[in-house]
Amino acid sequence: xxxxxxxxxxxxxxxxxxxxxxxxxxxxxxxxxxxxxxxxxxxxxxxxxxxxxxxxxxxxxxxxxxxxxxxxxxxxxxxxxxxxxxxxxxxxxxxxxxxxxxxxxxxxxxxxxxxxxxxxxxxxxxxxxxxxxxxxxxxxxxxxxxxxxxxxxxxxxxxxxxxx
Numbered sequence: 544x545x546x547x548x549x550x551x552x553x554x555x556x557x558x559x560x561x562x563x564x565x566x567x568x569x570x571x572x573x574x575x576x577x578x579x580x581x582x583x584x585x586x587x588x589x590x591x592x593x594x595x596x597x598x599x600x601x602x603x604x605x606x607x608x609x610x611x612x613x614x615x616x617x618x619x620x621x622x623x624x625x626x627x628x629x630x631x632x633x634x635x636x637x638x639x640x641x642x643x644x645x646x647x648x649x650x651x652x653x654x655x656x657x658x659x660x661x662x663x664x665x666x667x668x669x670x671x672x673x674x675x676x677x678x679x680x681x682x683x684x685x686x687x688x689x690x691x692x693x694x695x696x697x698x699x700x701x702x703x704x705x706x707x
Contacts, residue, residue, distance in 0.1 A: 560577070569585075
């Protein structure tokens with residue numbers, strides 16, 4: 544930390560981002576350091592942490608895209624925060640597209656997947672035998688009215704084709 548020699552500014556501490564310790568709580572600030580190597584260290588530290596805030600993640604990925612697209616490129620003064628977030632969102636989407644489906648879904652609760660993918664869509668193309676390995680006949684028939692079951696059995700016994 545520096546102290547200004549200019550009268551009136553002596554009580555205002557000056558923080559030099561390049562000189563901050565490489566600690567987790569300084570990583571966000573070091574993203575704005577002037578030295579590219581300090582920015583790299585900050586990005587690496589942030590990448591190793593678990594992310595809880597998607598907007599923050601997109602912001603950091605946007606900065607990463609700008610700063611490390613070409614060696615030494617740092618044009619932060621020429622773009623807005625919205626531009627950085629947009630670039631982060633684009634980068635994030637492209638990154639996700641490259642991941643295998645299993646990795647994209649890793650850690651996503653089943654309830655969240657069901658909000659996006661209907662049961663019908665999920666089961667489309669799955670052979671009945673595969674479903675029957677997981678769901679018992681009793682589970683499948685639970686809740687079906689007895690009259691409907693009896694009508695189905697009567698059709699089967701008479702050899703008539705099913706409507707369903």
